[in-house]
Amino acid sequence: xxxxxxTEPSKTGLLSVRNLKIEATSYPPGEPPKxxxxxxxxxxxxxxxxxxxxxxxxxxxxxxxxxTALAYGRGGVRITGGEVRLNGQDLLQLDHAGIRxxxxxxxxxxAQSAAAAFNPAHRLGEQVIEATxxxxxxxxxxxxxxALYLFRVLGLPNPETFGERYPHQVSGGQLQRAMTxxxxxxxxxxxxxxxxxxxxxxxxxxxxxxxxxxxxxxTHTAAIYITHDLAVVAQITDDILVxxxxxxxxxxxVKQIIEAPKQDYTRALVNVRGTAREEAQDQSxxxxxxxxxxxxxxxxxxxxxxxxxxxxxxxxxxxVGESGSGKSTLARVITGLLPPQEGTVSFDGKPLPRALKGxxxxxxxxxxxxxxxxDTAMNPRQTVRNIIGRPLTFYFGLHGKQKTERxxxxxxxxxxxxxxxxxxxxxxxxxxKQRVAIARALAARPDLILCDEPTSALDPLVAxxxxxxxxxxxxxxxxxxxxxxxxxxxxxxxxxxxxxxxRGRLVRFGPKSMVLSPPFDDYTxxxxxxxPEMEIGWLEKVLKTRRMESAGN
Amino acid sequence: MRLRSIPLSAWVGIxxxxxxxxxxxxxxxxxxxxxxxxxGDIWSPMGGEFLLGTDNLGRDLLSRLIYGARTTIFVxxxxxxxxxxxxxxxxxxxxxxxxxIDQLFSRFNDLxxxxxxxxxxxxxxxxLPQQLWILILVMAxxxxxxxxxxxxxVALDVAVMEFVEAARLRGEGTGWIIFREILPNTLSPLLxxxxxxxxxxxxxxxxxxxxxxxxxxxxxxxxxxxxxxxxGIIFGISAALxxxxxxxxxxxxxxxxxxxxxxxxxxxxxxRGDA
Numbered sequence: 001x002x003x004x005x006x007t008e009p010s011k012t013g014l015l016s017v018r019n020l021k022i023e024a025t026s027y028p029p030g031e032p033p034k035x036x037x038x039x040x041x042x043x044x045x046x047x048x049x050x051x052x053x054x055x056x057x058x059x060x061x062x063x064x065x066x067x068t069a070l071a072y073g074r075g076g077v078r079i080t081g082g083e084v085r086l087n088g089q090d091l092l093q094l095d096h097a098g099i100r101x102x103x104x105x106x107x108x109x110x111a112q113s114a115a116a117a118f119n120p121a122h123r124l125g126e127q128v129i130e131a132t133x134x135x136x137x138x139x140x141x142x143x144x145x146x147a148l149y150l151f152r153v154l155g156l157p158n159p160e161t162f163g164e165r166y167p168h169q170v171s172g173g174q175l176q177r178a179m180t181x182x183x184x185x186x187x188x189x190x191x192x193x194x195x196x197x198x199x200x201x202x203x204x205x206x207x208x209x210x211x212x213x214x215x216x217x218x219t220h221t222a223a224i225y226i227t228h229d230l231a232v233v234a235q236i237t238d239d240i241l242v243x244x245x246x247x248x249x250x251x252x253x254v255k256q257i258i259e260a261p262k263q264d265y266t267r268a269l270v271n272v273r274g275t276a277r278e279e280a281q282d283q284s285x286x287x288x289x290x291x292x293x294x295x296x297x298x299x300x301x302x303x304x305x306x307x308x309x310x311x312x313x314x315x316x317x318x319x320v321g322e323s324g325s326g327k328s329t330l331a332r333v334i335t336g337l338l339p340p341q342e343g344t345v346s347f348d349g350k351p352l353p354r355a356l357k358g359x360x361x362x363x364x365x366x367x368x369x370x371x372x373x374x375d376t377a378m379n380p381r382q383t384v385r386n387i388i389g390r391p392l393t394f395y396f397g398l399h400g401k402q403k404t405e406r407x408x409x410x411x412x413x414x415x416x417x418x419x420x421x422x423x424x425x426x427x428x429x430x431x432x433k434q435r436v437a438i439a440r441a442l443a444a445r446p447d448l449i450l451c452d453e454p455t456s457a458l459d460p461l462v463a464x465x466x467x468x469x470x471x472x473x474x475x476x477x478x479x480x481x482x483x484x485x486x487x488x489x490x491x492x493x494x495x496x497x498x499x500x501x502x503r504g505r506l507v508r509f510g511p512k513s514m515v516l517s518p519p520f521d522d523y524t525x526x527x528x529x530x531x532p533e534m535e536i537g538w539l540e541k542v543l544k545t546r547r548m549e550s551a552g553n
Numbered sequence: 554m555r556l557r558s559i560p561l562s563a564w565v566g567i568x569x570x571x572x573x574x575x576x577x578x579x580x581x582x583x584x585x586x587x588x589x590x591x592x593g594d595i596w597s598p599m600g601g602e603f604l605l606g607t608d609n610l611g612r613d614l615l616s617r618l619i620y621g622a623r624t625t626i627f628v629x630x631x632x633x634x635x636x637x638x639x640x641x642x643x644x645x646x647x648x649x650x651x652x653x654i655d656q657l658f659s660r661f662n663d664l665x666x667x668x669x670x671x672x673x674x675x676x677x678x679x680x681l682p683q684q685l686w687i688l689i690l691v692m693a694x695x696x697x698x699x700x701x702x703x704x705x706x707v708a709l710d711v712a713v714m715e716f717v718e719a720a721r722l723r724g725e726g727t728g729w730i731i732f733r734e735i736l737p738n739t740l741s742p743l744l745x746x747x748x749x750x751x752x753x754x755x756x757x758x759x760x761x762x763x764x765x766x767x768x769x770x771x772x773x774x775x776x777x778x779x780x781x782x783x784x785g786i787i788f789g790i791s792a793a794l795x796x797x798x799x800x801x802x803x804x805x806x807x808x809x810x811x812x813x814x815x816x817x818x819x820x821x822x823x824x825r826g827d828a
Contacts, residue, residue, distance in 0.1 A: 285665065335722055336720075337718070337722070356722070357720065359724070361724045362724060364723060364724040365724075368722075369719065369722055371715045371719070373715065376714050376715045376716065377715040377716055377719055378716050378719075379716045379733075379734055379737070379738065381737035381738055382737075389721060390723070394723060394724070394725070440719075444723075
């Protein structure tokens, strides 16, 4: 590979990383320990007041590289070569006392899950100014004043009293902003953002993004922004470094990467939404019909209110909404896990018994489910052969040779070879696990598969592969999908009809072309405008035009 | 798993357990004298004709120790296996079904645990006829309350996983869910607990024997041997300490193995830097 250099020449900046090499020791069971090289030959610079985006799929070494700015290796990871210079000083040569003066003072860190990173036993205000006080950068009064200023800049509600709250008393998006305030408080020269918006809803993500961008501009701090979402990084950074398998793929300005990517891998990332499908013309058929369903828990809280929709045979219904909107609950009602309080669910013309217990195996067979987390949806102590084979034995009484034969066929259908027959789920990658989960659902020869965000835990390119597979299988078997998602881009790509949910109510339902074209109701407008697009300046444009604030949960 | 990866402490434990088991199985061939045969003076010292000396009736201590291993380990093992079968089955049913059955089982379990185990056992054993199977049963039932607690906690964690939900959606029965979905995923902590409970069983049996409600004389049992010889301690005779030491050593050996099993099963697959 030719040596990578920046497209625009630049002088050495605030942070300069040269020839970085990171290793770790792995302990495979029953084998001698091995040294694995995670990152090799990485060079980049961050200028004062500029933002660098690190992007790549999981395992690309983004977070590991980000943490080297604090000279830190997580979980047995060692930085074994190269230089990390902050203002000309090599951080890797510093001793413990020396590096402690840098961490939390000159370089700060914002973690992916703020909910896990804050100490639940202390007030937010105390935690935000803690590092500043420990380093003796400001007096308590000054630090509190700065915290208040930052809470304002970040758009937090009631900034005067916000610091008195405990972490559980604020929403996920607010917590993420509080964490940003914590990082900005000691006036650091550099902040490392490690996927700060990945765990948030799209509607919340946009607020946090805007707040972070505003705060960085206000305080002239440099930042490294780590994410796997190129569209997000396009909104906030000046330069982008694309990583894969611990090596640099492409390094350049945002404009160049987004508009004129040079490497094939970058091009694939930019054009990730390749699939698109025309919606079906006739949507009058009702394989699944949900009629005025209201459901809730025994404490009286209603999660679904008067939801009515239907899904024709061989088509895809996308159910969209933010977390807590009742999308997954709708799937639970259809499966019978949560019997509805009012209303009926009918399938193929006949009403389904309300509770799971009342349903016959034949009724269960025809509706299958795919989960968001394929890890937890499969028994870790069963091999692929048993996972896929069980429905075959259970529903069709297949045994021995016939069963193995059918499992092979299914593995073929999900584009995996028979070499996977005797593997355990822990020996599969995320995408392969989801494929096995799909094969398990398919083994029952269902008429309807409920897909509960099957791609949201996956890297974009892998998710794309899963979507293509689902579409292929639909063409082959005429199965219907109810596809639960919060990603409008997926909806555009695969849906025939769309249902938009908000706080347990159905806000909008109909064919895709109708739901996704104006005039919009306020919530659909917000949802549609919150999906980051691969376009520079998109964030500012949207903030100006949207009509409704997100619920913030 | 390779033999080399077993740490030294676990080897010590395995060796100790192996010796005890060999003694238990081959007792008639290993023991130099009979179980209740009076062969010499009362409380003759260690060394000489009798390697460990004789007891309060002039029986060979070593022979009784070897025969004692038989009863002690058999009763403790039977009681532990029974208590695990009972406790795990009930706790898994409670965890999987939930609702009224869970409440019923759990509250009854609390009730049982509220009564001090030893006093409960003493009262029940004093009333019932003194037979070996009754002793085993009483020990098992009392111990199963502890197993139930742990079994339910572990099973609840697994029962809410999506693969269990997927099995329910498939229409699987409770039996399949318990034995095929939940049991394999709870085996490692329960296995470790099994070793621990086995050690407690030995101690409990010894306590009961010491109090006169466990194994009945003249059959040998380690706890009972301590009781028989306890008066000798006043006169500086160490006969009571020998079976006491045997109990301690076996308990420690079992725990060494359990520690290793716990460490092995609790570490992540493949493990990170701290393996």
